Amino acid sequence: MTMPAVRRKGWSRKQKRLATIAGLALVVALAAALVLTALRDQIVFFYAPSDIIAREVAPGTPIRLGGLVKDGSWQRDGQNNSFVVTDGAQDIAARYVGILPDLFREGQGVVAEGRLEPDGSFTATNVLAKHDENYVPKEVVDALKASGEWRPEAAQ
């Protein structure tokens, strides 16, 4: 007799609080698992050309390549662009199909998203735009400092 009565009255306050906390913990745990999996699989590492040679980055891995566009290396044929990204120590040949950002210039910093090809060249799917002429991406500055090629006046 007592059991149905209890059920009709619904959960007690304590049970309800427990259920809420359990539900909350479950969602948070699921979200945390999701975030951690995504962080492991979906992040993109930034490499300067020297890093790519030194760490033997596997072809096909999505990466960000950063450095300076080597002087005299930019060639265009319609929408097909090829240029060389350098950090002073190493060079990587890169290809990009499309319209490069307004401020893409030889001798200036660049960050390109894409993949390495088996032949060691780089295919960019996206070349990041800079927002003004004085801006060199922070990652590029750090990479250039690491290879000893950083000249602040080059940024101007």
Next chain:
Amino acid sequence: MSIELGHFALILAFAIATVSTVGGYLYWRGGSRISLVLSQGAVLQFVLVAAAFAALIQAFVSSDFSLLLAVNNSHSLKPLIFKISGVWGNHEGSLVLWIFILVAFGAMVATFGRRLPDDLLALVLATQSMLTAAFTGFTLFTSNPFTRTFPAPMEGNDLNPVLQDIGLAIHPPLLYAGYVGFSICFSFAVAALISGRIDQAWARWVRPWTILSWTFLTLGIAMGSYWAYYELGWGGWWFWDPVENASFMPWLAGTALLHSALVMEKRNALKIWTIFLSIITFSLSLLGTFLVRSGILTSVHTFAADPTRGMVILIILAILIGGAFALFAMRAAALRQGGLFAPVSREGALILNNLFLATAVGAVLVGTLYPLLLDALTGTTISVGAPFFNLTFGALMSPVLLVLPFGPLLAWKRADVVGAAQRLIGAAALAIFLTILVSALGGVSISLAPIGLLLGFWVSFGAFAELVDRSKLGRIPLGESMRRLLGLPRVAWSTAIAHFGVGITVLGIVTVTAWETELVTTLNPGETAELSGYTLAFDDFRQVDGPNYRAEEGHFTVTSPGGGQRQIVADRRNYVVSGMPTTEAAIETYGFSQLYVQLGEPLNDTHVVRIWHKPYITLIWLGALLMALAGVLSLTDRRMRVGAPRRAQKTAVSPAQ
């Protein structure tokens, strides 16, 4: 002269804010005399900051190049609207705008909050003054916009061309009004914790401010998204850029707050959580300011990378947020929870909404801060990009969208889920039918598209289930139903419209992600290109001089699948003073879809043209506009009127309602 007056006004505002803070916290129990003095102080702060702001605008408009800020960010040939918006197109000026909106909100509370209890009003205004003091102090000591330069140059250096756009006149003021508006919720939360006055009336006072700020923030983010879409020329509308996330996190938290305050107002439950969310939402707004203004992120929003400024903002943040949470930790336990309810009830649904929104904020926060922390701790540079956010955010939002239509149909305290489901059968059937139809017509290009479509249609149609149900549409004569429909309270309408807006935005995101087409090709005058049934003919290429730039214009004729022809112009501009080029894409709207044409730099007389067809992309922003419209509509409901709690109580019990 007016520059010095403006500078002096800002110093005076700083002094008054400081005195108001100290006086308010010491004597908040002082009854109507102290609350009156603080109210006058708040209005005075507003008048003084408005004067300082006006002085800056006047210097920019009259091209007074003895002001360093105008030299760095203005030019006498710039159109008037960009001279004015250029005031906040830089670090110092944008802070003044931030403070101007802060004191405007403070003055609004002082003006409309006369009916608030004196102790609560005094504490709210004291907290608001503390924020004003902190940020005017920061501006005056680290980022003074009133610095003169001698000798004054003849001409200014011009504003960053990317910012010379109507977007700069609209986006920052709206976004800041949203960010800063949540300071009122923060101040109310702090006041409630100190005074111990946390009840349904408190929620009723806070909710209009939440809705107002949320409405501004919704418009600000939507405007920013559209601006980035048409100006930056990448054809994207959202990049999960840390700066975008910085504005999106307060929006998510604010959306959660909007719903939890509802539970608190109606049912006197979720008090601690609502207070917590009020603090969190404004803390995220401050974090956004810090991320953007400190220079630790490089983006179009970063004006100056001065590490000392970043450090000072970080300290201010630590004190404000840390202080609020310390207060919360000390006082929250003393709050009495009320309002029992079953897990299946409107309260339960709103808790679910809050749970997922809060978790989504957490996921976005991790994705935004993780690269910064990793860089600071280990020196490894990574980027957490769109794939991370699409996966985590998408997974967390899908359950929310799935249960969203149920929410308004559930009763308070204990609800009948089967009854609610029955009333949603029509919406579900319509959503499934349209999903199958659209997938069949459009072809399934990505496997998740039908699921996205289903959720979008489901939310869009489900949003109106409550209106249909309450007007007994289809069960009684149509005229009678219409009469009932129009007689429904405006909050019911605004709920439906806001949820409909969410569905519309989801539909826009899904269609443009799944069915967007793109073509990059070389095109010369006289040639044509074809994409998704549209034919683009390159008619002419010209060099044109603008007021402060030179442009290369590509003139095109677009023939749509329907046969209509339109002329469009895509251009590349070279700003003479700064030497910076920009790309102005040609965007032509067909129904809800858009054709987006970008012109590349010419090489040996050949031109590269990039064309996108973006099906139903405008739905994304249209949905946001609907959400904002819903916010405005609910503010006009008399039960929501700011500062009219007593009358509101009367309407709530009147039988006519």
